[in-house]
Amino acid sequence: MNHLYFHQFEPKSANGPLVVLTVQPLLLLGAVAAPLSFSSILETYVVFILALCSSIVVYRLSPFHPLAHIPGPTVNKITKLWGAWVSSGGDQHRVNKALHDKYGPFVRTGPNEVSIIHVDAVRAVLGTGGFQKGQYYEPRTDPTLSTRSLLTLRNEAHANRRRIWNRGMSSESLQEYESILAKRVTQLVDRLEGLCGTVDIAEWFSYFTFDFMGDMAFGGGNIAVVSHIPWLVPTLYKIPMATRGLKELRQFGATCATNRIKTGSQVKDLWYHLMDEAGMEKEQPSFAEVVADGVLSIIAGSDTTAIALSSFVWFILSNPEAYQRVQAEVDSVYPDGESLLDISKHSELRFLTACLNETLRLHPPVPTNGTRQVPKGGGKLIADRFIPENTQIYIPPYSLHRSPGNFFPGPDQFDPDRWLRKQRPDDVLNLAAFIPFSAGAANCVGKSLAWREMLMVSSSVLKKFELRFADDFQSKDWLDKLQDVFVTSIGGPLLVELSLR
C-alpha cells in the first residue's frame, strides 16, 4: 500500500514519508493488540521495512517498470543512493562515460533516471520545445527564500528573467564590458610578470575570473578582496552542496549589492541590466532577485571560465606541437607593439579557438549538468525510444563529447585540427553534439562573454610568457584529479614554470 501510494503521489521531501513510515509499524502493533516489548517492536519494524523494500526492488527490476527497456546496472535501477555516492567523490562524469561505453547511448542511471548521449536527444530534450529543469535543481534553491536565481527558474518565470539577462549579455552590453575585462586581464598579466618562476596558474585564473565577475555583478572593489581570502574560495567551489557557504555567499552578495547601489558605477555593468536601471521592464526586479542573480553570475561565470583556461594550459603544455603552433599564431595576429586587448582580432585566432574548442570538448567545465524532466502527458519519444513522463534525463556533455559516434577519429585525443580540416570520409564532427554551454532556452547566457575572456587571457599569456610544466610536477595526476561537482572543481595546483619572452 505504501509503495503504491508513494509511487502515485511522489513526495517532494523525505520528511512526510519518514514520519508516516515510522509511525505505521507502531499503529499496526496497536491494531493487532500485540504485547509491546523491545523484540516485538524491532521485529515489526524489520518485517515492515523488508516488505516495503522488497516490493520496491521487485517493481523497479520488473519488466512492468516503464523504464525496463533501458539498459543499466542493476544497482542503478534499484536506487539513486549509489549515484549520489559516486557524485560525492567527484567521479560522476567518468563513471557516466564508462556506463555509456558498456550499455550504449541510453543508460538507466537511476530508478527513474536515464542518461542519453544520442545526438537527437540534444534537440528533443534541451532545444526549443524541450523539457524543463528536473528535480536535480531543487536542492540548489533556498526554501527559506521566496526568490530563485535564473538557474532554477522554469517556464514563464525563467523566460521573463532570461529576457533581462539577455539584455545584459547583448553585443552592445558586451562592448560596454570591454574596459572592465581589459583592466582585469592587464592586472593578471602584471601580477604573473611579478611572479615569474613556479606558479599555480589555475589559482591565478581563478582569482582573475572571480575579480572580473565581481566587477561585473557588483561594481567590483569588494570581491577582489574576497577572492584572495583562501577560506572563502573553497566554500564558493562547494556552493551547490553547502548551505552554510550558500548563506555566507548570499550575505556577501547582499553587502556587495548595497555598496553597488550606494556607489553606483561608471559603466553599465551587469548589475545595471539585472536591476533594470534603464527601466525597460514593466516591473523592476526586486533587490532579492538581483542579489540571487548577481551571486549566480559569480558562481556560474567564475569557476567555469577558470577551469576552461586551466585545462587549456594543461592540454597545450601536454602537446608541444600544438603549443608551438598556437604561440606562433598569437605572435602573427598580435605582432610586437599591437595591443593584446584588441578584441577585433579574435576572429583571426583560428588555431587558438580550435584548441579552446578541443579543451571544452574533452573537459567541459560542466561535465554532466543537471537533469531535465519529461513533462506530464504520458511520455515522449526521444531518439526513437519511449521515455515515460516524470523521468529525469541527463544529457551529459563529457560522455556526449567523447562518443565516437559524435567525434571521430580519436574521440579521447586532443586534436584541435579536427575543428579546422576538411572532413575526410570517416571523420565525424557532430556540432549538434557539442554542448559545453548546454543548448536551448536555458543554455549559458554568458557564452559570448566567456569566449571573450578565454581568448583575451589565453592570447595575452601566450604572447607574454614562455610556459612549461614545473619540474617534478605530476601533470597526468592534475587531470585525473578534476572533480565533477556540477561545475568542475580543481583537485590540486597546476604548477607551471613561467618566464618572460
Ligand code: HEM
Ligand atoms: C567557459 C565558461 C562557461 C561554461 C563552459 C559555461 C557553461 C554553462 C552551462 C553548461 C550552463 C547550463 C547549466 C544548466 O543547464 O544547468 C550554463 C548556464 C549559465 N551560465 Fe554559463 N558557462 C560559462 C561561463 C559563464 C559566464 C562567464 C557567465 C556570466 C555571467 C555565465 C552565466 C551563466 C548563467 C547565468 C547560466 C544560467 C542560464 C539559464 O538557466 O538560463 N556562464 N553555463
